Amino acid sequence: MKATLRVDDISAGYGRVLAVKNLSLSAAAGEVVSILGRNGAGKTTTLLSVSGLVKPRSGRVSVDGTSLRLGRPHAASKAGLIQVPEDRALFTGLTVRENLAAAGARRKADLTMVTDLFPELEPLIGRRAGLLSGGEQQMLALARAITLRPKVLLVDEMSLGLAPVVCQRLSSVIRGLADESGVAVLLVEQHLSLALEVADRGIVLHKGSVAMEGTRAELTAKRHEIESSYMGGAGTVEDPAA
Numbered sequence: 001m002k003a004t005l006r007v008d009d010i011s012a013g014y015g016r017v018l019a020v021k022n023l024s025l026s027a028a029a030g031e032v033v034s035i036l037g038r039n040g041a042g043k044t045t046t047l048l049s050v051s052g053l054v055k056p057r058s059g060r061v062s063v064d065g066t067s068l069r070l071g072r073p074h075a076a077s078k079a080g081l082i083q084v085p086e087d088r089a090l091f092t093g094l095t096v097r098e099n100l101a102a103a104g105a106r107r108k109a110d111l112t113m114v115t116d117l118f119p120e121l122e123p124l125i126g127r128r129a130g131l132l133s134g135g136e137q138q139m140l141a142l143a144r145a146i147t148l149r150p151k152v153l154l155v156d157e158m159s160l161g162l163a164p165v166v167c168q169r170l171s172s173v174i175r176g177l178a179d180e181s182g183v184a185v186l187l188v189e190q191h192l193s194l195a196l197e198v199a200d201r202g203i204v205l206h207k208g209s210v211a212m213e214g215t216r217a218e219l220t221a222k223r224h225e226i227e228s229s230y231m232g233g234a235g236t237v238e239d240p241a242a
């Protein structure tokens with residue numbers, strides 16, 4: 001399968017901390033790839049390296065075979081790499097409609113697309129984002145990213161703090177987006193069963209490196225090992241100079 005997103009041998013970090021080491025991954029159109037691992041394993045840094053918000057020290061990120069200049073978020077989004085940030089980054093004092101407009105989704109077709117995907121948001125369109133529930137806020141954050149028509153959607157910790165039923169709802173939208181619109185998805189997820197349910201493939205990070213990777217079936221067969229060795233507890237990379 002031809003990769004839409006290809007990440008080759010990237011290393012990235014902060015000061016003396018090397019958070020991601022020689023990491024490679026790919027995602028094809030219509031494929032959902034989960035990035036798993038415990039706190040500090042390097043999942044968010046991987047996404048930020050792809051979306052250009054962190055500049056990797058080395059390596060290559062390409063979309064449809066074209067290399068991107070590293071550390072350029074605007075170029076990354078123009079190339080179709082759209083990130084849903086972990087903290088949702090909504091304007092809480094603005095309405096749902098205004099939040100969408102601020103992201104460039106002003107046309108009627110954009111709003112129709114959002115309410116088709118998330119009918120739950122339709123009656124809330126004039127409500128301030130700060131008054132929405134956590135699940136509704138996450139729907140809005142996801143909707144906002146989708147209206148930018150991503151080739152590759154980068155989703156960070158979507159399920160954090162949300163009820164299981166809301167997580168199921170969000171992951172079914174993500175699955176639908178991949179299946180019906182051919183969007184490639186990189187999904188950072190702490191919730192193993194949710195990640196395995198929605199993903200086609202997954203990679204497990206440990207201390208900034210890929211410790212395991214496989215298809216959903218392969219990772220599901222190893223879920224106990226993943227859980228005991230690579231999820232929960234601290235997996236933070238050590239500062240070599242500390």
Ligand SMILES: Nc1ncnc2c1ncn2[C@@H]1O[C@H](COP(=O)(O)OP(=O)(O)OP(=O)(O)O)[C@@H](O)[C@H]1O
Nearest residue numbers: 014017019038039040041042043044045046236237
């Ligand atoms: N802004 C930063 N400055 C310095 N170190 C950082 C920064 N952000 C992350 N780190 C460190 O980089 C390493 C990887 O962090 P990262 O956030 O990528 O991991 P993660 O797997 O996404 O963890 P979490 O699930 O807690 O978000 C950790 O050691 C973390 O402490």
